[in-house]
Amino acid sequence: QSALTQPASVSGSPGQSITISCTATSSDLGGYDSVSWYQQYPGKAPKLLIYDVNNRPSGVSNRFSGSKSGNTASLTISGLRTEDEADYYCASYSTTGIVVFDGGTKVTVL
Amino acid sequence: QVQLVESGGGVVQPGTSLTLSCAASGFTFTSFGMHWVRQAAGKGLEWVAVIWYDGSYKFYADSVRGRFSISRDNSKNTVYLQMNSLRAEDTAVYYCAKEVSSSSFGDSWGEGTPVTVSS
Numbered sequence: 678q679s680a681l682t683q684p685a686s687v688s689g690s691p692g693q694s695i696t697i698s699c700t701a702t703s704s705d706l707g708g709y710d711s712v713s714w715y716q717q718y719p720g721k722a723p724k725l726l727i728y729d730v731n732n733r734p735s736g737v738s739n740r741f742s743g744s745k746s747g748n749t750a751s752l753t754i755s756g757l758r759t760e761d762e763a764d765y766y767c768a769s770y771s772t773t774g775i776v777v778f779d780g781g782t783k784v785t786v787l
Numbered sequence: 788q789v790q791l792v793e794s795g796g797g798v799v800q801p802g803t804s805l806t807l808s809c810a811a812s813g814f815t816f817t818s819f820g821m822h823w824v825r826q827a828a829g830k831g832l833e834w835v836a837v838i839w840y841d842g843s844y845k846f847y848a849d850s851v852r853g854r855f856s857i858s859r860d861n862s863k864n865t866v867y868l869q870m871n872s873l874r875a876e877d878t879a880v881y882y883c884a885k886e887v888s889s890s891s892f893g894d895s896w897g898e899g900t901p902v903t904v905s906s
Contacts, residue, residue: 711890715832722882722898723824723832728891766832770890774846776822776834 681779699767789813796900809883820886825879
């Protein structure tokens, strides 16, 4: 059972902003400052969007932003586009050295 | 540019073994930890294992600990995943991914290699 929970699906219209939450349910996730977010299209490898809560790798659009409040991390997609329709995963390192993924959120652009 | 190429996947019977390889290029391999992540058909991502840049530490998901072993050959820029006592539930596409820092990974991924465990 994942120690991270997020909604199974989130939808929005083009141009809108949506937020995907990711809540840590286990104290093993420590300070929860090692949250990363990934985007995945069907049949493709994941792509890193955000690391260490709110850092964007080079080349990732600034429409993607990350934040954290307490035990809940969030990924916000601003100016939603049709190409943002994909699966999104959060992951975090635990205090024991392992990594935990959540179950993923399917984003639908209406 | 960074390139990760997995190989070694295939169809095997339950209880047997298989070793996956991930050949890396385009970065200083000896400076980064490497991860394996898998994904069963229609399911989410499942982290499998990590090995530190120098091989000094290895960590495993509960679901594979004691059956899988991660290793690396820094002279060959290659990371391996030896999978023993394979089960049907190990059927998945296996990806290798490069560490970003000690607290994040995945700025580069391979295309994945499929493993099917079936009798």
